[in-house]
Amino acid sequence: MDKRFAAAVKLEPPLLQHVECTLPSPLHVFEMVITPELEYPVVCVSVKQVYQHDRLKLDLINMNYGTWFHSDELEDVDGTATVIPRRENLQIVNVTQLEKDAILVCYSNIIKIVTPQGKIRSNRKQVSELHFDFPIETVVCLPDSILAFHKHGVQGRSLKNGEVTQEIVDKSRVYKLLGSDKVVMLESHRSLSAGATPHSGEEGADLHILAGHEASY
DSSP: OOOEEEEEOOOOTTTTTOOOEEOOSHHHHHOEEETTTTTSSSSEEEEEEEESSSSEEEEEETTTTTTTEEGGGGSSSTTTTTOOOEEOOEEEEEEEEEEEEEEEEEEETTTEEOTTBBBBOOOOTOEEEOOSOOOOEEEEOOSEEEEEETTEEEEEEEEEOOOOOEEEEEEEEEEEEESSSSSEEEEEEGGGGGTOOTOOOOOOOOHHHHHHGGGOO
C-alpha cells in the first residue's frame, strides 16, 4: 500500500512548503538532509546496497520540487553504462546527517559514513566505516564517537580511529534506550535466560544514566 505525506517546512519570513508524494511501505527511514545549494531540505526515505562496495543508494525526495530522485543523480552519470546495478534493500537502523557532506547510515552490525551522493566519505581525520560483533538496535551520535546499543548493553567507538571508548555487556539483563537528549538514559530488566518469567510481576525495570562521554555533561 502506498503512503503519502504532506511535509511542511517553516522559514523566516513565515512560509510553509507543502509536498505530496508516494512513500515506501513500510517506512523505515525518514531523515531530512540539508544541502547548502537548495532552499529546502531533501528527505531520505530509503537506503539500498548497490553492486559497488564503496557506495550506497539513497532514495531522496526533493522538497523544493516535490520530486523523487536517487543519490546517484546528484552527480553526472556516465550515459554509456550498460550494466544495470543490482540494488538490495537494507534493514536500516538509523540515518543521521553529521555534517553537510557526511551522512551516517547504520544497518545490521555496520555503520558507514557516506556523502549525499552515497559514496563512502574519505576523511583522514574520521573513520568511514565501523563493524560491530553484534546486531545494532539503535545508535546515538556524539561529536567525536558513536554509541551502538544492543540487547545486552552498549559499545562506544571513536569516530577518529574506531577504538572502543566504553562498553557495557550484561547478558543477564535486557537493555532499551529511552532517550538521548543531553542525557542518555537506559531501561533494563532481567532477561528470560536469567530466570525472569514473562508478566511475573516479581521484578520491575531499572533505569540507568550512561555517563563517561561528552554529551553527558
